[in-house]
Amino acid sequence: MRRVFGFYRHVATYxxxxxxxxxxxxxxxxxxxxxxxxxxxWGIILTIHFLNVFAFDAFLSxxxxxxMIDRELRKRSRSGQ
Numbered sequence: 746m747r748r749v750f751g752f753y754r755h756v757a758t759y760x761x762x763x764x765x766x767x768x769x770x771x772x773x774x775x776x777x778x779x780x781x782x783x784x785x786x787w788g789i790i791l792t793i794h795f796l797n798v799f800a801f802d803a804f805l806s807x808x809x810x811x812x813m814i815d816r817e818l819r820k821r822s823r824s825g826q
Contacts, residue, residue, distance in 0.1 A: 752798045759791055 766780040802809075 748798045748802070752794055755791060755794055759787055763787070 763780060763784050766783055770778045770780045
């Protein structure tokens with residue numbers, strides 16, 4: 746559950762910082778906006794974080810590790826090793 750809350754905290758930080766940078770870009774009257782580059786790179790990192798928490802958790806979590814160990818122990822006990 747801590748990992749999920751960590752992801753949501755990451756999303757909240759992302760939205761806050763991007764909105765702040767957008768406001769700075771708009772108020773500075775610059776011809777070239779830089780906020781989209783920050784949003785793109787950080788968005789990629791946020792996507793990786795999402796996948797790590799929600800998609801890959803079934804494959805890489807402690808529960809998955811425990812299931813793999815249990816499966817291996819059952820195999821070994823059946824084969825008499």
